[in-house]
Amino acid sequence: MLRRSWVEINTDTIKRNYSIYKSLTAPGQKIMAVIKADAYGHGDIRTARLVQEAGCTDFAVSNIEEAMVLRRAGITGQILILGYTPFSAIDELKEYDITQALLSEEYASQFAGHGIKAQFAIDTGMNRIGLDGSDIEACERTIRSYKNSFELTGLFTHLCVADTKEGDAFSAGQIERFKSVANRVSDLRLPYIHCMNSAGGMRMPPYGNLVRLGIIMYGLKPDPSLHLPAGIKPALSWKSVISMIKNVRTGETIGYGRTFTAPRDMRIATIPTGYADGYSRALSNKGHVIIRGKQAPITGLVCMDQMMVDISDIPDARYEDEATLLGEGYDANDMALSAGKICYEIICDISKRVPRLYINDKNEKQ
Numbered sequence: 409m410l411r412r413s414w415v416e417i418n419t420d421t422i423k424r425n426y427s428i429y430k431s432l433t434a435p436g437q438k439i440m441a442v443i444k445a446d447a448y449g450h451g452d453i454r455t456a457r458l459v460q461e462a463g464c465t466d467f468a469v470s471n472i473e474e475a476m477v478l479r480r481a482g483i484t485g486q487i488l489i490l491g492y493t494p495f496s497a498i499d500e501l502k503e504y505d506i507t508q509a510l511l512s513e514e515y516a517s518q519f520a521g522h523g524i525k526a527q528f529a530i531d532t533g534m535n536r537i538g539l540d541g542s543d544i545e546a547c548e549r550t551i552r553s554y555k556n557s558f559e560l561t562g563l564f565t566h567l568c569v570a571d572t573k574e575g576d577a578f579s580a581g582q583i584e585r586f587k588s589v590a591n592r593v594s595d596l597r598l599p600y601i602h603c604m605n606s607a608g609g610m611r612m613p614p615y616g617n618l619v620r621l622g623i624i625m626y627g628l629k630p631d632p633s634l635h636l637p638a639g640i641k642p643a644l645s646w647k648s649v650i651s652m653i654k655n656v657r658t659g660e661t662i663g664y665g666r667t668f669t670a671p672r673d674m675r676i677a678t679i680p681t682g683y684a685d686g687y688s689r690a691l692s693n694k695g696h697v698i699i700r701g702k703q704a705p706i707t708g709l710v711c712m713d714q715m716m717v718d719i720s721d722i723p724d725a726r727y728e729d730e731a732t733l734l735g736e737g738y739d740a741n742d743m744a745l746s747a748g749k750i751c752y753e754i755i756c757d758i759s760k761r762v763p764r765l766y767i768n769d770k771n772e773k774q
């Protein structure tokens with residue numbers, strides 16, 4: 409492992425987050441692990457295997473390629489594609505035993521008659537995908553008319569403001585609409601009825617028999633205002649090193665565009681991580697890294713492959729010291745606030761050129 413810029417993922421933490429969350433869900437509710445986008449940057453195969461070992465049998469991804477990667481890696485059980493798959497992949501859906509979300513009546517008609525596993529998405533207010541949940545009769549008609557053209561395994565909807573108090577009334581309305589549709593077709597005994605994401609499963613009165621667990625499994629808050637259950641922690645940290653140290657005199661500028669002018673004589677460290685690694689350029693002159701337990705503020709613009717930080721107040725900092733970009737004391741939720749982003753973007757944006765190292769609680773390589 410080359411110590412330039414790397415991510416450490418604690419496998420015990422992912423398993424523990426999954427188990428803690430599961431222990432808090434209502435009896436009769438299963439967890440569907442949301443493994444899309446390379447498990448939010450944590451590595452899809454590794455993450456799926458970890459939670460599979462912890463007893464998880466249901467997985468969700470965003471597209472057919474992600475689904476096939478999991479099957480080829482030996483992931484068993486249900487794999488649901490939450491979004492669009494082009495019809496040209498119909499043979500792969502079948503061959504890999506993947507469950508496809510049905511986005512609309514038009515979409516269902518295109519895929520009908522091939523015997524694939526499918527679940528109708530119901531739109532209850534997000535206006536993204538799904539049958540229009542405000543027309544319960546039309547939903548019922550559509551579901552019934554396609555019940556024999558697919559192996560229908562469920563219905564789901566998605567809450568769009570489950571993460572804040574201000575959204576509670578709207579979320580309750582979404583769940584109510586979804587319930588009405590589900591009740592109309594209860595005689596079909598569809599095995600999976602689900603509407604909760606991480607935040608909904610934690611905050612809303614339980615409904616359905618599955619919670620689609622994403623961000624909290626990775627140990628982050630869906631919204632900064634939320635409190636996570638005790639014991640749930642970020643699984644990912646991001647590290648780099650000091651590649652050079654120099655002294656900069658009062659009035660000199662740092663980096664492209666000369667956006668930072670030294671207000672006094674300063675000690676500056678260069679860190680070999682930049683926006684091509686997925687480190688947000690929005691953190692220029694705003695964010696910080698942690699060196700020897702202390703904050704080193706970013707000075708100047710984040711470059712493609714490097715950035716400069718102020719270590720004037722860390723006199724013992726040395727060449728090749730470790731710099732923590734994300735970790736204890738400054739996680740993706742904190743970084744998101746500094747960057748004007750959401751934590752989901754922070755972790756999804758860490759690029760593939762940053763190697764992932766898997767460790768356990770005892771810091772042993774996994």
Ligand SMILES: *Cc1c(COP(=O)(O)O)cnc(C)c1O
Nearest residue numbers: 442490566605606620621622623
């Ligand atoms: C991504 C996604 C989830 C997971 O959301 P989290 O907030 O990460 O828990 C659940 N359901 C759907 C439909 C999604 O697209």
